[in-house]
Amino acid sequence: xxxxxxxxxxxxxxxxxxxxxxxxxxxxxxxxxxxxxxxxxxxxxxxxxxxxxxxxxxxxxxxxxxxxxxxxxxxxxxxxxxxxxxxxxxxxxxxxxxxxxxxxxxxxxxxxxxxxxxxxxxxxxxxxxxxxxxxxxxxxxxxxxxxxxxxxxxxxxxxxxxxxxxxxxxxxxxxxxxxxxxxxxxxxxxxxxxxxxxxxxxxxxxxxxxxxxxxxxxxxxxxxxxxxxxxxxxxxxxxxxxxxxxxxxxxxxxxxxxxxxxxxxxxxxxxxxxxxxxxxxxxxxxxxxxxxxxxxxxxxxxxxxxxxxxxxxxxxxxxxxxxxxxxxxxxxxxxxxxxxxxxxxx
Amino acid sequence: xxxxxxxxxxxxxxxxxxxxxxxxxxxxxxxxxxxxxxxxxxxxxxxxxxxxxxxxxxxxxxxxxxxxxxxxxxxxxxxxxxxxxxxxxxxxxxxxxxxxxxxxxxxxxxxxxxxxxxxxxxxxxxxxxxxxxxxxxxxxxxxxxxxxxxxxxxxxxxxxxxxxxxxxxxxxxxxxxxxxxxxxxxxxxxxxxxxxxxxxxxxxxxxxxxxxxxxxxxxxxxxxxxxxxxxxxxxxxxxxxxxxxxxxxxxxxxxxxxxx
Numbered sequence: 001x002x003x004x005x006x007x008x009x010x011x012x013x014x015x016x017x018x019x020x021x022x023x024x025x026x027x028x029x030x031x032x033x034x035x036x037x038x039x040x041x042x043x044x045x046x047x048x049x050x051x052x053x054x055x056x057x058x059x060x061x062x063x064x065x066x067x068x069x070x071x072x073x074x075x076x077x078x079x080x081x082x083x084x085x086x087x088x089x090x091x092x093x094x095x096x097x098x099x100x101x102x103x104x105x106x107x108x109x110x111x112x113x114x115x116x117x118x119x120x121x122x123x124x125x126x127x128x129x130x131x132x133x134x135x136x137x138x139x140x141x142x143x144x145x146x147x148x149x150x151x152x153x154x155x156x157x158x159x160x161x162x163x164x165x166x167x168x169x170x171x172x173x174x175x176x177x178x179x180x181x182x183x184x185x186x187x188x189x190x191x192x193x194x195x196x197x198x199x200x201x202x203x204x205x206x207x208x209x210x211x212x213x214x215x216x217x218x219x220x221x222x223x224x225x226x227x228x229x230x231x232x233x234x235x236x237x238x239x240x241x242x243x244x245x246x247x248x249x250x251x252x253x254x255x256x257x258x259x260x261x262x263x264x265x266x267x268x269x270x271x272x273x274x275x276x277x278x279x280x281x282x283x284x285x286x287x288x289x290x291x292x293x294x295x296x297x298x299x300x301x302x303x304x305x306x307x308x309x310x311x312x313x314x315x316x317x318x319x320x321x322x323x324x325x326x327x328x329x330x331x332x333x334x335x336x337x338x339x340x341x342x343x344x345x346x
Numbered sequence: 347x348x349x350x351x352x353x354x355x356x357x358x359x360x361x362x363x364x365x366x367x368x369x370x371x372x373x374x375x376x377x378x379x380x381x382x383x384x385x386x387x388x389x390x391x392x393x394x395x396x397x398x399x400x401x402x403x404x405x406x407x408x409x410x411x412x413x414x415x416x417x418x419x420x421x422x423x424x425x426x427x428x429x430x431x432x433x434x435x436x437x438x439x440x441x442x443x444x445x446x447x448x449x450x451x452x453x454x455x456x457x458x459x460x461x462x463x464x465x466x467x468x469x470x471x472x473x474x475x476x477x478x479x480x481x482x483x484x485x486x487x488x489x490x491x492x493x494x495x496x497x498x499x500x501x502x503x504x505x506x507x508x509x510x511x512x513x514x515x516x517x518x519x520x521x522x523x524x525x526x527x528x529x530x531x532x533x534x535x536x537x538x539x540x541x542x543x544x545x546x547x548x549x550x551x552x553x554x555x556x557x558x559x560x561x562x563x564x565x566x567x568x569x570x571x572x573x574x575x576x577x578x579x580x581x582x583x584x585x586x587x588x589x590x591x592x593x594x595x596x597x598x599x600x601x602x603x604x605x606x
Binding site for chain 2: 173266285286288292293300
């Protein structure tokens, strides 16, 4: 018995190609049925995410299985499928790397593990997963857990939104009752506010020089619009200020903030300045209870996290290698030493 | 046997502290059970030592400066074990361990003083003394939380947070922990005063005035924090410096206790 992995991912194909081959949730059972109909395929798990479309199959004739898979995908998309493929042990290693987030666009992201679990559950429910595939995927989940807990591969946030969320969390703890004010209804402040909302922020006030734009954004994200001339009135009650106005001068200066901070009774204030040129005077960071981050400092933290993750890749690979060895040991014990083809890379 | 229990407790705290330092240095800190278990073992061993001393003297084992320091470090570690997990302050053990360790080492290095012996006749005096020390234990942990706050705040202000930033609790949680610990300490200290009055301890001696100044200081600190007059940073600085000051002056208070 051999394990075959075949598919395309973000490295091999751009999004406009990937989207043609993507398999939607509602189509999964039918797809699994078709895959199992390929000659030589005994079991199949299909993983389809925004970054990859992959088949994991147990097969006695991997090349036939590959041809059949290529045919099915090409028929669906009406174009030739640009596929990579691996067999045991490379296919095993590939799945372990995918589940651990090492093959992801953002190294160490954890969403992929949930997607792999979902793909496996769909195959198991449809009766498409054979014993080697059950064992392989369960082993992959253990590998992902071990990689995540024993290394720093998931360390730190990697986007501006997630950096803002992490910093807010380190200032306020729970974000559930926190209030956010957006000054300047730009796209990046909207994305940052949405990241904060995804972590529980409920109250968002939007203030923009053009009131209609503030009202439109407020309606879109479920917030409240405020005339730009009145933004200081809402200042006493907010915890997080996201600023991205087009003002040519700084609008948040120590002189302006000092009387406003007195109204806050010592409560901390997190200022996220996403504007270029900057809206906030850097010296406000020296004020008691004020934490100022501009676009550069947020990006720096994100890239610092990515650097840490990159440094951890070797440790992850060696952990994965140990697990690949364990899994191959299990396969040998089940099927006899000569029954599958180690070391062959197609 | 007593000395062995004390040495073993010191080793436990040393392990807890050393393990965290090593893990942080290697960039592999995981809030795990090791530190907590090491601290719990240290507390148990100290408790064993204190119970042996109590049984031998038929009194609360706070008869000399060494015993007071051990009782104080035991209180700090015990309160950490109670409130640490509740607040998910996993790294608090790493900050508590060096303080507890320092008190233990100083206690071990102190010459074997003779007990003052004035506690024995009156259980209210013992209650007064024991409550005071546990109150200082709570203030000690507030000091630890304050130092953690200042480190985390410094990380946030620097805009280039290091690894420790990810493992330290949010400053709001630390600020809340400081306030609660100050309240616990303040209530215990007030109860200790009440026990002292019941025991009819001298109210005009140096120790009394010294204790009153501390009580008033913490009362003002708490009132200011509750009214929102103090930022988290100022509260942390006040809580940390007040305890460190009291710790430095502990031998003076102890001398005053002997005289009164």
